Amino acid sequence: MFDFSSVIERRNTGSFKWDKYRGRDILPFWVADMDFAVAPAIVEAVHKRLDHPVFGYATAPAGLAPAIVDALQREFEWAIDPDWLVWLPGVVPGLAASCRAFGKDGDEAIVFPPIYHHFLSVVQPARKRLVTVPLLEEQGRWSLDFDALEKAVTPRSRLLLLCSPHNPVGKVFSAKELARLCMFAADHDMIIVSDEIHCSLVLDRSRQHIPTAKVCPQYSDRIVTLMSPSKTFNLAGMNCSFAVIDNPQLRKRFIRALQGVVPMVPATSYVAAEAAYRDGWEWQQALLEVLRENHALLKNAIETMPGIEMTKLEATYLAWLDVRALGIERPQQYFEKHGLGFSCGLEFGPEGKGFVRFNFACPRVLLEEGIARLRRAVEKAA
Numbered sequence: 551m552f553d554f555s556s557v558i559e560r561r562n563t564g565s566f567k568w569d570k571y572r573g574r575d576i577l578p579f580w581v582a583d584m585d586f587a588v589a590p591a592i593v594e595a596v597h598k599r600l601d602h603p604v605f606g607y608a609t610a611p612a613g614l615a616p617a618i619v620d621a622l623q624r625e626f627e628w629a630i631d632p633d634w635l636v637w638l639p640g641v642v643p644g645l646a647a648s649c650r651a652f653g654k655d656g657d658e659a660i661v662f663p664p665i666y667h668h669f670l671s672v673v674q675p676a677r678k679r680l681v682t683v684p685l686l687e688e689q690g691r692w693s694l695d696f697d698a699l700e701k702a703v704t705p706r707s708r709l710l711l712l713c714s715p716h717n718p719v720g721k722v723f724s725a726k727e728l729a730r731l732c733m734f735a736a737d738h739d740m741i742i743v744s745d746e747i748h749c750s751l752v753l754d755r756s757r758q759h760i761p762t763a764k765v766c767p768q769y770s771d772r773i774v775t776l777m778s779p780s781k782t783f784n785l786a787g788m789n790c791s792f793a794v795i796d797n798p799q800l801r802k803r804f805i806r807a808l809q810g811v812v813p814m815v816p817a818t819s820y821v822a823a824e825a826a827y828r829d830g831w832e833w834q835q836a837l838l839e840v841l842r843e844n845h846a847l848l849k850n851a852i853e854t855m856p857g858i859e860m861t862k863l864e865a866t867y868l869a870w871l872d873v874r875a876l877g878i879e880r881p882q883q884y885f886e887k888h889g890l891g892f893s894c895g896l897e898f899g900p901e902g903k904g905f906v907r908f909n910f911a912c913p914r915v916l917l918e919e920g921i922a923r924l925r926r927a928v929e930k931a932a
């Protein structure tokens with residue numbers, strides 16, 4: 551019913567992902583957008599909006615908040631009030647605004663690397679100190695290191711920046727881990743900023759995403775949740791995201807931190823988001839099947855390649871590959887020479903040394919070509 555197999559030419563269309571390797575025979579498997587057409591309902595809704603030729607400052611369409619409230623209830627049994635929503639042109643501006651809004655200059659924000667690179671870049675410009683508590687790695691599985699967290703915390707620790715599900719290690723956090731983190735935040739009077747942009751991309755059927763703010767309702771007043779249709783519905787370039795903040799004081803401070811810095815959401819982006827949350831779920835279910843198939847294809851292939859290990863992936867379309875055993879000095883450059891454009895592990899902090907991230911959200915033929923190139927590159931390195 552939906553076409554996830556045709557290759558859509560994205561070269562010379564102003565694509566950040568494809569333009570990086572313009573004129574070179576390198577397939578881009580790096581930045582997190584998908585090479586799939588969006589749900590037809592989204593295209594239709596945006597077309598319709600374009601028939602109205604004025605594009606002034608926009609407000610959210612009346613149907614957007616109810617569609618989000620319904621989706622969060624249905625997907626996660628999370629009941630939110632539409633008044634808790636704050637519109638944003640991106641999740642990263644929401645992370646940055648949180649760092650500016652809460653705490654005093656010199657207070658600390660704790661992050662858990664390896665981590666999506668903007669978690670590392672938004673803290674210092676907000677005059678906060680970045681404290682890293684690396685995830686623990688045991689046999690290809692990563693988890694929060696609560697002992698290290700206890701040791702790292704100080705009276706100046708004010709923010710915990712969580713990525714759930716986690717990019718790049720693809721982990722879905724359990725209710726137990728999230729509850730422990732919430733209790734830790736409450737004990738130390740900290741605010742949790744929970745980036746849940748990948749919440750509707752759980753591939754492992756035995757796992758379930760749980761919003762951090764839902765786990766311990768008694769602590770939800772210290773949680774800022776950031777969400778977006780951008781990953782789930784492939785709308786990364788559309789710039790419509792939102793925060794969910796139930797505590798009115800935090801919400802006020804967060805909104806104040808946005809003012810004069812962060813632009814409003816464009817009219818067409820609101821329309822796309824509304825169509826996605828209202829009419830995009832059948833497409834999203836079909837997408838999950840395709841991503842599961844791609845994941846299995848990649849995983850099975852990698853299992854036959856000596857010197858390369860894939861972290862157990864529960865969510866996201868981003869495979870975190872451990873290539874340390876290949877003994878390559880600069881893996882990203884090495885794979886580029888073999889026609890593969892991956893994200894460099896070091897982008898996610900020093901803990902990512904010896905890793906690359908492989909975005910497998912593309913038509914199967916492209917993935918098959920990528921896997922063939924990977925096999926040749928690995929054989930050459932061995």
Ligand SMILES: Cc1ncc(COP(=O)(O)O)c(C=O)c1O
Nearest residue numbers: 582640641642643666713717747
């Ligand atoms: C965890 C995480 N947060 C935020 C973003 C980007 O969000 P936005 O483009 O809405 O600023 C990404 C994109 O890959 C991501 O993986």
